[in-house]
Amino acid sequence: IVSHFLRRRIPHRLFITSFQGTVLYPYLGIYSKRKIVREFPLEYFSHKVKADLIIMTDDGTQGDKVLEAFKHNRDNIVFIPNGVQVSNYTQDIDINSKIMNIISKSKYTFVTASRLVVWKRIDRSIVVFKHFLTLEPNSHLIIIGDGPEKQSIEDMIDRYSLRDSITLTGFLDHKRTIQIIKHASMLFSFCDYSNMTNSIQEAAYLNIPVATINDGSTDSILNEENSVKANISQDFAQEIASEIILFFRNPDRKTNSNGNIFTWDERMDRISYEIKKRLPQTKCGNSKDNSY
Template sequence: MNFLHISALPVWSMDGKGGMPSLRETLKGHLAAGHDLQLVLPKYDPFSDDDKPMFVPADKGFVLHFAPCRWLLPLKKLRVQARGKGDSIPFGFRWILNVTMLLGLTTSLMVKAMQVRRNGFVPQLVYAHNQYAALAGYLLGRWFKVPNVTRLYGTFLADLMNRPLVSLRYPTAVAGYLVPSALLICANDGTRGDEVARKFRIPDHRFRFWQNGVEPPSQPPQVTRADLVARFGLNLRLESRWAVSCSRLSYWKRIDRMLRALAVCRGTGVDCQLVVAGDGPEKENLHTLAAELKVSDQVVWLGAVAHDDIWALMNTADVFMLTNDVTNRCNPLYEAAWAGLPVVSVNDSSTSDLLHHRANALLTEKDDTETLGNLLSEICRDEQLRERLGQAQKKLSETFWTWEERMRVEVAELEKLVSGVGVMAGGR
């Protein structure tokens, strides 16, 4: 079958070392099932401030088309100016910018997709990634007379649904739910997208709430700690305990909590290094905070790291740290469980069914960095505790889908949708 994908999200950010693993795995899963894919992307990442064209790998396996989106660069500059030296934009102006971007992306993605159709690719399904592509997906589906699918990668709406005029105040976020689709797939990532769907009365027969899969290597990485020290530099010390963090350096990821915990841990006399894999807008602020806390020599900033190296870190580190604000139910947590890596994290309803204090993790309240640091110190000092929690993590990972399993379920439903059989509700 011919699947036309349109996305407002980058598939390979950070020059191909990061980005959206769930989006990449979706594309890989559709290809693995034998379907023909063509993907339409904006030429520039709408959600970053830089003006670099999107990165394209050589071995993508499908046909890629860029919508020029010449209007996007001026809009991005305007967004930076509106933000000024602060972290936020006044609500009214942010509303205008977001709606403008939604309408601009809808137009640009549609124009390019219609050109793809004129060039001979006849789609049997339109698959839109993210709320900013949802309206274009719906209009293209109607134009081509084929089913359209919307895929959402989390939401911030769950805590706002009881406030008045939500649809008017957050039209771009709401678009992912209210723009009609034959099937709406929402990630079970802890942001409670299922609650939002119920509030908007999305019928069960066209809604799927699925947890992401994990794609482990066929065998554990053969890389040793000494190999990683040689690869990443002498700042990474072989004799230290390694606490690894894998995330984009955005504010809501709250790497600052880890730095404060690291300072407490150091005060107990434990030699622990925080190994941070990731890059992002908070990098400079975090470096400054590390210096203020006098832990700069205890932090190893790896920047964007290839996925194979993430697996190697997971299999050689001593502990995994995760202290996000919004949700801690994320792909790195699943991968840490698969690697049998014990977790030091925060109490969070999004992971209450996955992480249990002193069963497979050590947990404290989100802003109690003193206790967080003491827990980090404890697990670094206690080898038996690390072993016991790690074994429990491995047991937890047995309940997860692999990406192959996750995509097999999705592809089966898409094939039924295209063939007109319809879909049945279900899934993890």
């Protein structure tokens, strides 16, 4: 509402909206005219405003489908990966001694790094790990993050009697999360909707292999040399656990593929470029007003 008011009051200015991913995809098709306003996520109202440039972070939350549902002009939309902050990867940060002890004593250490919400499907990671554990008992799963699904995840761990083989760290800051991923054998990501998440980009940048769903969303950065993928099926967990074993036992595997990962500086350069090319031009081809 405020944005709409400002646009009407300040004409002839470039109007930009930016979204760090979206929370709306699960709601598409649910809402109707009968729903009252307070039931809509606040992001809904941001999409009601038409902008000259819409920057949507390509983080696996299906922003393309959300923007399509709101009928935004495709020429005004730019999808840009979040970008990794290179300085965070070169620093050595102390990790909890318990976690480091787990990593050092385990033959294989797996990690998930996300908010504990339903669509992240941490339950799939637990089931995959349960199958893997029957093949390689000296293994451990570290679940980083907090959220509304924490209790149900803990209940699942107890139900499968995996308390000694799975550790929940709770919330960790980004630098400590990166340190754990850096020391892990593999990252798990089995989300609904899409899997081009920040943690997958970070793992790929660190040359840590990834196990994920073969949904096409990660094809630009993950291939058979740095990942294990499987289609969702009745035997998904058992199938991908077996594929992970084969992956680790392959002496020719390579994980050095971080050349396709956006850095934060590259993200800023791309945003700057997209803004500048939309600024009003003079007859000489220079911007009338370079403030933005």
